[in-house]
Amino acid sequence: MPTAALSRDDFGQQLFDGLQALPSSSRLTPEQLEVIYALAYTHVVQKQYAQALPVFSFLSQYGPTRKHYLSGLGLCLHMVGRHEEAINIYSVVILLFPDSFDAALHVAEAQIALEQFDEALVSLRRVAESDQAPAELRTRAATLVGMIGKGLTQTA
Numbered sequence: 238m239p240t241a242a243l244s245r246d247d248f249g250q251q252l253f254d255g256l257q258a259l260p261s262s263s264r265l266t267p268e269q270l271e272v273i274y275a276l277a278y279t280h281v282v283q284k285q286y287a288q289a290l291p292v293f294s295f296l297s298q299y300g301p302t303r304k305h306y307l308s309g310l311g312l313c314l315h316m317v318g319r320h321e322e323a324i325n326i327y328s329v330v331i332l333l334f335p336d337s338f339d340a341a342l343h344v345a346e347a348q349i350a351l352e353q354f355d356e357a358l359v360s361l362r363r364v365a366e367s368d369q370a371p372a373e374l375r376t377r378a379a380t381l382v383g384m385i386g387k388g389l390t391q392t393a
Contacts, residue, residue, distance in 0.1 A: 243335035243369060253333050256301040270300045277309055286316035297326075304334050311343060320347040338370040342378055354385050361385070 245253060256262065265273075274296055280289035293310040300306045307330045315323035324347045330340040345360035364370050364378035 245333065245335055249332045249335065252329075253302055256333075259301065261299050262301060265299050267300075270296060270303070270306075274306065274309075281309065281312065284316075286313045289313050290317060302333060304330060304337065307333070308337075308340065308343075311340070315343065315347050315350070318350075320350045323347045336369060338364050338367065338374045342374055345378070345381065349381070349385070358382060358385055 273292060277289045277292035277296060280286070280292065289309065290313040293306060293313050296303070296306040297310045307326055311323045311326035311330065314320070314326060324344050327340040327344045327347070330337050331344070334340070341360055341364050345357045345364070348354075348357035348360060361378040361382045365375050365382055367375065370378075
């Protein structure tokens with residue numbers, strides 16, 4: 238059972254506050270942004286990641302502290318093969334929302350796509366060994382650790 242939610246460290250809080258203070262953060266209302274999000278979400282549901290990417294990029298500029306916009310941007314970047322950029326975006330999600338174990342798992346998936354297996358193992362173990370991560374994410378992370386471990390021993 239997960240314990241209390243993780244809180245941002247000082248740097249994460251400063252970044253969150255700074256992003257919220259940007260002029261772009263107040264140009265559109267939350268309702269306007271959510272209408273645009275519906276368009277991006279529709280593209281993702283239809284697996285049209287390249288079409289959703291610029292919409293999520295726009296949303297992340299005008300709603301830079303909204304987790305679902307940043308996560309959508311990370312997903313689209315990953316799905317169009319821009320794995321390093323996806324890692325960067327998911328890392329921002331983790332910094333702003335430290336209990337985002339799903340983002341940590343996505344970082345590992347992008348690292349695997351880049352064949353950064355050692356880095357992926359570190360990311361996966363953080364999820365697999367955290368008592369605060371949801372059980373299904375811990376299980377998935379542990380499974381991927383096992384798969385990477387088998388792949389590394391077979392190639393060595």
